[in-house]
Amino acid sequence: VxxxxxxxxxxxxxYYDKLHELKNIEGVLYDAEGRELKRxxxxxxxxxxxxxxxxxxxxxxxxxxxxxxxxxxxxxEYEVDMRYNGTLFFPVWxxxxxxxxxxxxxxxxxxxxxxxxxxxxxxxxxQAPVESEGExxxxxxxxxxxxxxxxxxxxxxxxWFEMNPMxxxxxxxxxxxxxxxxxxxWEEFGRFVYSLKMGRDxxxxxxxxxxxxxxxxxxxxxxxxxxLYEYLQKNTRYISIQLGIGGWQPFDANYVATKAxxxxxxxxxxxxxxxxxxxxxxxxTLIKAGRGRGNIIADFPSQQFNHVILCVPLGKDSIxxxxxSQTVPAGYLGTFTSDRYALLVTDEGGxxxxxxxxxxxxxxxxxxxxxxxxxxxxxxxxASTTYTGIQQESFHNLINDLSKDKxxxxxHESLDFGxxxxxxxxxxxxxxxxxxxxxxxxxxxxxxxxxxxxxLFIVPNIMTRTGRxxxxxxxxxxxxxxITEYRDVDTVEISIPAGFSPEAMPKDVSLKTKFGxxxxxxxxxxxxxxxxxxxxxxxxxxxxxxxxxxVKFYETMYKADRSKVVLVKKEx
Numbered sequence: 384v385x386x387x388x389x390x391x392x393x394x395x396x397x398y399y400d401k402l403h404e405l406k407n408i409e410g411v412l413y414d415a416e417g418r419e420l421k422r423x424x425x426x427x428x429x430x431x432x433x434x435x436x437x438x439x440x441x442x443x444x445x446x447x448x449x450x451x452x453x454x455x456x457x458x459x460e461y462e463v464d465m466r467y468n469g470t471l472f473f474p475v476w477x478x479x480x481x482x483x484x485x486x487x488x489x490x491x492x493x494x495x496x497x498x499x500x501x502x503x504x505x506x507x508x509x510q511a512p513v514e515s516e517g518e519x520x521x522x523x524x525x526x527x528x529x530x531x532x533x534x535x536x537x538x539x540x541x542x543w544f545e546m547n548p549m550x551x552x553x554x555x556x557x558x559x560x561x562x563x564x565x566x567x568x569w570e571e572f573g574r575f576v577y578s579l580k581m582g583r584d585x586x587x588x589x590x591x592x593x594x595x596x597x598x599x600x601x602x603x604x605x606x607x608x609x610x611l612y613e614y615l616q617k618n619t620r621y622i623s624i625q626l627g628i629g630g631w632q633p634f635d636a637n638y639v640a641t642k643a644x645x646x647x648x649x650x651x652x653x654x655x656x657x658x659x660x661x662x663x664x665x666x667x668t669l670i671k672a673g674r675g676r677g678n679i680i681a682d683f684p685s686q687q688f689n690h691v692i693l694c695v696p697l698g699k700d701s702i703x704x705x706x707x708s709q710t711v712p713a714g715y716l717g718t719f720t721s722d723r724y725a726l727l728v729t730d731e732g733g734x735x736x737x738x739x740x741x742x743x744x745x746x747x748x749x750x751x752x753x754x755x756x757x758x759x760x761x762x763x764x765x766a767s768t769t770y771t772g773i774q775q776e777s778f779h780n781l782i783n784d785l786s787k788d789k790x791x792x793x794x795h796e797s798l799d800f801g802x803x804x805x806x807x808x809x810x811x812x813x814x815x816x817x818x819x820x821x822x823x824x825x826x827x828x829x830x831x832x833x834x835x836x837x838x839l840f841i842v843p844n845i846m847t848r849t850g851r852x853x854x855x856x857x858x859x860x861x862x863x864x865x866i867t868e869y870r871d872v873d874t875v876e877i878s879i880p881a882g883f884s885p886e887a888m889p890k891d892v893s894l895k896t897k898f899g900x901x902x903x904x905x906x907x908x909x910x911x912x913x914x915x916x917x918x919x920x921x922x923x924x925x926x927x928x929x930x931x932x933x934v935k936f937y938e939t940m941y942k943a944d945r946s947k948v949v950l951v952k953k954e955x
C-alpha cells in the first residue's frame with residue numbers, strides 16, 4: 384500500500400455461510416523494508432452479520448480485519464482457508480480488483496482429479512494455463528500474471544471484465560446438499576434449477592378459490608396476468624431468506640400464501656403458481672440484476688446470477704414481472720433488469736434470452752413551462768412535466784415510498800435553483816408496461832434574473848440543464864459505452880416586465896452527432912420570451928478515438944443550457 388488512498392485495499396473481508404466455511408485466517412503486516420511488524424490474532428478478527436435490513440433469516444456472515452497502519456508504504460498479507468460445501472460454486476480470478484490497483488504478481492491454480500473436466504474461460508489472457516501433475520496424480524491448472532499497471536475506470540468505459548485479465552471456472556458435474564446436476568450448457572444448468580423448484584407450486588384451497596374469483600369471466604390473458612400480479616403485490620411483501628440451499632431453492636407456494644412474505648425466489652414461484660392455477664404458463668427466470676446490463680459471460684454456462692423474475696410468454700410477446708415489488712406495474716422491468724441476459728427455466732432446461740430494452744422514445748421527459756418574471760427579479764414558475772420509462776423511475780419511488788412532506792424535502796434538495804419556494808406540487812401516476820408519471824410544480828425563485836441599471840440578464844432554460852462536463856483526455860484507452868438512451872423536450876414561455884428589447888440573444892444551436900442530437904432556440908416576441916430545447920441521447924458502443932467528439936457534444940450542451948438573454952429597457 385503506497386499511500387492513504389490504498390488503505391481500503393489493506394482491509395480483509397471474507398463472507399461465509401452454511402455452504403462456505405472459513406477454516407483458518409492468517410495475516411501479517413510488514414513495513415517498507417519488508418520487516419514483519421505484527422501478526423494477526425484470532426481474537427482481533429471481527430465476526431459480523433453479512434445480511435441487510437431486508438433479511439428475515441439468513442446464514443450469511445463475514446469475517447473482517449484491518450491493521451490500520453499509517454506509515455507508508457507498507458505490506459499486508461492474508462492467507463485464508465475456505466471449504467466449499469458442494470461444487471456448484473467455482474471461484475472467479477480477478478487479479479486487478481479495482482482502478483488505481485497495480486499487480487506485481489498474481490497466480491491462480493485449480494487442482495482436480497485427473498478424470499474431472501474443469502471448465503474454464505480466460506478473458507484478456509494470451510497464454511493457455513500451465514498444466515502440471517499434483518499430489519496423488521491430480522492435475523493442476525495454473526494462470527499467472529506479472530507487472531499489471533494500474534488503470535483508470537474511464538467515463539462510460541466497458542464492463543470491468545472487458546478491461547482486465549480474468550478467469551472464470553465452472554463445474555461439469557456438481558453436487559450441493561444432495562442435489563446433483565451438470566453444467567456443460569445452459570440447458571443443463573436450467574434443468575438443475577427446475578429440479579429445485581419442482582413440486583413447490585401447490586396452492587392452498589382458499590387461494591385457488593381466489594384465483595377463480597379474480598379471473599371469472601376474464602378472457603384476455605394480459606388482464607388475467609395483471610389481476611393476479613396485483614393480487615400478489617397487495618397480499619405479499621419481500622423479505623430475504625437465505626439459508627443454505629434455501630439461497631437457491633424457493634419456499635413452496637403454500638408457505639408464501641400462509642406467511643404473506645418471501646424472497647425473490649419464493650415470490651416468483653408463488654406468482655408462477657397463481658398463473659398455473661389460472662391456466663397460464665410462465666417461466667421462473669434467473670437474472671443478474673442491478674444498474675447497467677449485468678455482465679453475464681454468455682458463452683460460459685455457470686452461476687452468474689443474483690435475482691429471480693418471471694417471464695409470461697404470450698404469443699410473440701412476453702410479460703415480464705418483478706415479483707418483489709409492491710408498486711411496479713406489470714410488464715415493467717426498468718434499469719434493474721432490462722436489456723441483459725436472463726436464463727429461462729423450463730421443464731426442458733434452461734434457455735438464455737435477452738430482456739427488453741427501453742429505447743429512445745420509451746424514456747421521455749416532456750416539459751412545458753409558463754413563467755412570469757416579476758419586477759423584483761422573482762420568477763414564478765408553473766411547470767408541467769411528463770416522464771415515461773426509465774425517466775419516471777425516481778419519481779415512481781418518490782411518490783410510492785415517501786410521505787408528502789418528505790417529497791417536498793427531496794424537491795427542495797434536488798431543484799437547481801438558489802433561493803426558492805415550492806408553492807405546490809402534484810404527481811399523477813399511470814401504471815402500465817411503459818409507466819408514466821405526470822408532475823406539476825408551482826415554484827417561486829427569488830433573484831432568478833439579474834437587473835443592473837437598465838439591463839436585464841436571464842437564462843431562458845429554467846429547469847433542464849445538463850450537469851455533465853467531461854475533461855479532455857488524449858490518452859483514452861477503452862471504448863465508450865453509453866447505456867441509456869432518452870429524449871427530453873422543453874418548451875418555455877416567460878412573461879417579462881414591459882418595455883424591454885433584446886440587446887444580446889443566444890444563437891440557435893443545432894447539433895447532430897453519433898452520440899445524439901441537440902437543439903435549442905430563443906426568441907423575444909412582445910413581452911414574452913420563448914425558449915425551446917430538445918435532446919436525443921443515443922446508446923451504443925464507440926471507439927476510444929471518438930472521445931474528443933463526445934467531450935465536445937457535452938460541452939456544447941453545457942454552454943447552451945446556461946446561455947443568457949440580455950434585454951435593455953427602452954428609453955422613454
